[in-house]
Amino acid sequence: MIETKNKRDRKRLESIAVHAGKGKRDQYGSHTTPIYQTSTFVFENVESGAKAFRNEEGGASHVYSRIANPTVEELERAVCALETFGLDDADEYSGMAFGSGMAAITTGILSVAHGKHIIAQDALYGCTSQFLKEEAEPMGMTVSFVDTSDLFLVEMELKQNPDTRLIILESIANPTLTLSDIEGIAKLAAAYDALVMVDNTFATPYHIQPLELGADIVAHSTTKYMGGHGSIIGGALVAKDELFENEETWVFRKNLGGIAGPMDAWLTTNGIKTLPLRMKQHAANGMKVARYLEQHPKIDKVFYPGLETHPQHKLASAVMKQGYGGMISFELSSGFEGGVTLMNNVQLCTLAVSLGAVDSLIQHPASMTHSVVDPEIKEKAGITDGLVRLSAGIEAAEDIIEDLEQALEKC
Numbered sequence: 407m408i409e410t411k412n413k414r415d416r417k418r419l420e421s422i423a424v425h426a427g428k429g430k431r432d433q434y435g436s437h438t439t440p441i442y443q444t445s446t447f448v449f450e451n452v453e454s455g456a457k458a459f460r461n462e463e464g465g466a467s468h469v470y471s472r473i474a475n476p477t478v479e480e481l482e483r484a485v486c487a488l489e490t491f492g493l494d495d496a497d498e499y500s501g502m503a504f505g506s507g508m509a510a511i512t513t514g515i516l517s518v519a520h521g522k523h524i525i526a527q528d529a530l531y532g533c534t535s536q537f538l539k540e541e542a543e544p545m546g547m548t549v550s551f552v553d554t555s556d557l558f559l560v561e562m563e564l565k566q567n568p569d570t571r572l573i574i575l576e577s578i579a580n581p582t583l584t585l586s587d588i589e590g591i592a593k594l595a596a597a598y599d600a601l602v603m604v605d606n607t608f609a610t611p612y613h614i615q616p617l618e619l620g621a622d623i624v625a626h627s628t629t630k631y632m633g634g635h636g637s638i639i640g641g642a643l644v645a646k647d648e649l650f651e652n653e654e655t656w657v658f659r660k661n662l663g664g665i666a667g668p669m670d671a672w673l674t675t676n677g678i679k680t681l682p683l684r685m686k687q688h689a690a691n692g693m694k695v696a697r698y699l700e701q702h703p704k705i706d707k708v709f710y711p712g713l714e715t716h717p718q719h720k721l722a723s724a725v726m727k728q729g730y731g732g733m734i735s736f737e738l739s740s741g742f743e744g745g746v747t748l749m750n751n752v753q754l755c756t757l758a759v760s761l762g763a764v765d766s767l768i769q770h771p772a773s774m775t776h777s778v779v780d781p782e783i784k785e786k787a788g789i790t791d792g793l794v795r796l797s798a799g800i801e802a803a804e805d806i807i808e809d810l811e812q813a814l815e816k817c
């Protein structure tokens with residue numbers, strides 16, 4: 407068993423990723439954890455059933471897979487180990503796996519902030535933002551939005567809303583890959599008795615560990631880098647057991663029903679084993695591609711935390727010790743038409759939404775995800791006509807660059 411406590415050497419994250427989720431030896435000695443593809447669990451007799459319902463064995467009793475499942479638990483241990491790697495109190499935390507990133511985020515929000523005020527980053531992922539704008543209020547929550555990259559604005563918002571229960575932000579946010587000072591926000595939140603939830607999907611614990619910086623809850627769309635192969639939809643939360651117990655987050659997951667399925671959990675755990683290796687290559691490629699795009703005459707702007715021109719480059723360099731991730735946005739000088747031409751001419755890059763897969767994924771929000779969105783809303787979200795988002799894959803960087811080069815020639 408790999409010891410996860412008090413080990414500051416980040417190189418060991420590779421070992422944690424491979425071993426951390428492992429559970430008990432199964433009856434046949436299967437090397438990989440079996441996919442417990444079952445809805446329900448059989449009791450030996452009435453007494454053992456009653457014990458399981460009373461949770462007398464300790465740990466998670468296996469009664470029904472909407473409550474707990476051994477394959478899902480393996481994933482929960484793995485995500486938790488990665489997010490708490492190096493923390494002195496790592497063993498006080500737990501992971502919870504969900505059927506999607508949105509199930510994780512909404513279950514997390516509802517369990518801690520129902521009936522209360524939420525301060526939300528103004529650049530959250532579209533569905534998180536829509537949930538907070540349209541659905542949170544009828545569910546009894548109030549929400550105010552703020553640019554969390556500005557600590558002063560966060561403090562003003564807290565002063566105006568001293569009853570705030572939750573601040574929610576992303577460690578790296580779309581579309582301009584904005585970073586926020588998580589440590590500073592956590593200190594402010596603590597002074598106002600508020601909790602901080604960080605969606606760490608873009609950065610992953612390879613680059614940023616929000617819990618180490620003082621956040622209370624980490625959320626993930628494991629659909630992305632964690633799964634890593636574009637083969638599942640999934641999500642996760644990590645927080646102290648005490649928080650999950652006090653806020654009844656386990657009960658919310660049971661009753662809202664958003665737990666991950668065993669097959670998806672198994673695929674995600676398999677993906678996690680290579681997360682550090684993949685992130686290393688994603689980040690190396692991200693940097694090379696960003697540098698290439700930066701000097702390209704047909705490109706007006708490149709957003710990448712590793713570039714000196716990025717507004718939070720200094721902050722990124724302070725918290726991201728192993729590169730700057732694989733996500734890049736850039737603006738084409740040829741605007742909307744240029745974006746369409748680029749999309750229709752890439753050959754290696756895959757034309758698709760989502761991110762964090764082994765292959766490079768490219769999309770043009772103005773003609774694709776945001777084509778029906780109001781121009782005013784698009785502008786507010788920073789989605790210009792020529793904006794392109796690229797999730798640099800793990801191919802050879804030279805091949806990604808050659809592909810962009812031949813497609814940009816036509817723009």
Ligand SMILES: Cc1ncc(COP(=O)(O)O)c(C=O)c1O
Binds near residue numbers: 509626627628640
């Ligand atoms: C930053 C971020 N958070 C959450 C989500 C939602 O995750 P899912 O699609 O797994 O529900 C996404 C999806 O793109 C995302 O990019």
